[in-house]
Amino acid sequence: MSIDTLDNDTTRLEQLWARDFGNAYVERNREAWVDRGPFWQDVAQRYPFASALEIGCNVGGNLKWLAGCDRQIDLTGIDVNGQALxxxxxxxxxxxxxxxxxxDLPFADGSFGLTFTMGVLIHVSPESLSDVMSEIVRCSKRFVLCGEYFAEQTVEVPYRGHEGALYKRNFGQLYAEQFPELSLLETGFLPKGEGFDDVTFWIFEKDQG
Ligand SMILES: C[S@@+](CC[C@H](N)C(=O)[O-])C[C@H]1O[C@@H](n2cnc3c(N)ncnc32)[C@H](O)[C@@H]1O
Known part of the structure; x- marks a missing residue:
């Protein structure tokens, strides 16, 4: 379904990011990626994926590092914001x-060795969060990485003057509960000052059986 044919909370948030609000984020965050290299180099070294899909890639602050790592990785980024792309x-x-x-990811099941988000699921409407996570897991052949703001209990945080635009959650637990085919490989915390603004991450592996 296209962005313009839905009329609900899902569309409201997608359109917020697709338009002026999302464009302003692009303007503010051009240099947000500069300190993220060590994290992505480490991930690429330890996990043997040959392709990766980032959902909500913005201007490529994560993909840039995967593009520059030692081995060649086929990279794909999707986003609702055209200026960022x-x-x-x-x-x-x-x-x-x-x-x-x-x-609504137009890719076949298991198309990518790694699928991931960084600071994107927090901005997804509660009514479509489960669908987005399902798409992320479906498109992964092996690894799923989730980097998001953490809260033990779901909490909505006003975001730049908007209500219902940012939800901190225990995303790792949500993945584990919704997808029994995932095993948790590691979890960690990326503090402010390492380019990630206090993000918690989880890396899962999909059952290969
Ligand atoms: C906070 S930014 C994070 C950007 C990038 N992942 C990073 O780590 O720098 C959120 C991004 O997700 C995109 N986005 C928000 N909701 C989305 C959705 N439902 N589907 C795809 N992209 C979305 C926004 O347009 C924006 O580029």
Missing amino acids: EELRSKLPQVTTLQTPGR
Whole structure:
């Protein structure tokens, strides 16, 4: 379903990010990626994926590091914001980009060795969160990485003057509960000052059986 044919909370948030609010985020965060190298180099070294899909990739602050690591990784980024994708394409033309919401990924099952989000599920409407996570797991052949703001109990936090635009959750637990085919490999915390703004991450492996 396209962004414009839905009329609900899911569309409200997707359109917020697709339009002026999302464009302003692009303007503010062009340099947000500069300190993220060590994390992504470490992930790429320890997990043997040959392709990766980032859901909500913005201007490529994560994909940039995967593009620059020692081995070649086929990279794809999707986002609802067209300006972000345009900037990503001009910086990293080797990355395949697509403007589409995370709840509707036009890729075959198991298309990517790694699928991941960084600071994106927190901005997904509660009514479509489960669908977005299902799509992320479906498109992964092996690894799923989730990096998001953590809270033990779900808490909504006003975000830049908007209600219902940011939810901290125990995303690791949600993945584990919803997808029994996932095993947790590791979890960790990326503090402010390492380019990630107090993000908790989980890395899962999909049952290969
Ligand atoms: C806070 S930014 C994080 C950007 C990037 N992942 C990073 O770590 O720098 C959230 C991004 O997710 C995108 N986004 C928000 N909701 C989305 C959705 N439902 N589907 C796809 N992208 C979405 C926004 O347009 C924005 O680029």
